[in-house]
Amino acid sequence: MELVLHGAPLSPYVRKVRVTLALKHVACTLDPIDPWRQAVRLRELNPIGRIPVLEVDGRPLCESSVICHYLDEVYPEPPLLPAEPWARARARWFERYADTELGPLLTFAVFGQRVIRPLLGQPVDEAQVRAAIDERLPPLLDWLEAELGDRDWLVGAGPTLADLAFATHTVNYGYGGEALDPTRHPRLCALAARTLATLPFAALLAEEAAVMDKVRARLARP
Ligand SMILES: N[C@@H](CCC(=O)N[C@@H](CS)C(=O)NCC(=O)O)C(=O)O
Incomplete structure (x- = not known):
């Protein structure tokens, strides 16, 4: 699975995804996109123009919580959400x-x-x-x-x-x-x-x- 994370390093939402990836030892390329200065390119990935966007084998996934929950399901160890x-x-x-x-x-x-x-x-x-x-x-x-x-x-x-x-x-x-x-x-x-x-x-x-x-x-x- 090829992962590219579009996002600026100082964004708290991008950081949330990066910590999730690091915890699960998942390799991912960071594309450091500026949501304000590169708004046109970002909107091609996310219709509401926000970072982070995780591209999974060329398919964009938006919203940090959606991304983190997806990662927690695909890479369950160690879990970031309780099972109960x-x-x-x-x-x-x-x-x-x-x-x-x-x-x-x-x-x-x-x-x-x-x-x-x-x-x-x-x-x-x-x-x-x-x-x-x-x-x-x-x-x-x-x-x-x-x-x-x-x-x-x-x-x-x-x-x-x-x-x-x-x-x-x-x-x-x-x-x-x-x-x-x-x-x-x-x-x-x-x-x-x-x-x-x-x-x-x-x-x-x-x-x-x-x-x-x-x-x-x-x-x-x-
Ligand atoms: N609910 C979103 C929030 C993302 C968000 O607000 N990102 C900011 C950067 S920290 C952004 O892209 N802002 C650009 C804009 O609103 O135009 C998430 O969790 O991913």
Whole structure:
């Protein structure tokens, strides 16, 4: 099976797929496409123009969750979703919560505003950034903190896509110059650190550090 992943290394959704591939030791070529500057080419792969897209023997598959679930079925070891139906559904729900509720704030409202918009020559709305950090995000994180309770992982006894989907957005929050509040959300801080240390993030984050160095240098130029 020939796999090509179309996506930019700093995207949390692309990272989610790359960690899944690394965990399962699946070889895949990365096509580093920029969703904004190469929008026309991307739309040939994905009608809604978003990364990641995984090409499987020339056939495009869109949406990080769809891609990760597919990979988990085709390469079942080690599993990233529990087998038991209720636990599996819970993991999918937390994954959805991270992708569609936390991602727009942790990633788009902070990293998107402070990093991506300036790179595209667009103005930063710092009031919107502060509203996300101070008002919109805390209640969503409060809920997840309570759901996690005193367990190590969101579902079951080991890391699942739920933890991966959460942790990947905390990386972009960091690139946006922010960190989760260890006083208000100590369990989520620990979960993010545990997930980054347990799943194969390290090599990807090292690669991304070089990209972020270049981005910061470009943003520092007048
Ligand atoms: N729900 C999608 C979200 C993907 C997404 O929003 N990707 C961003 C980059 S992080 C993108 O391609 N944005 C380009 C655009 O919206 O035009 C997934 O999980 O794959």
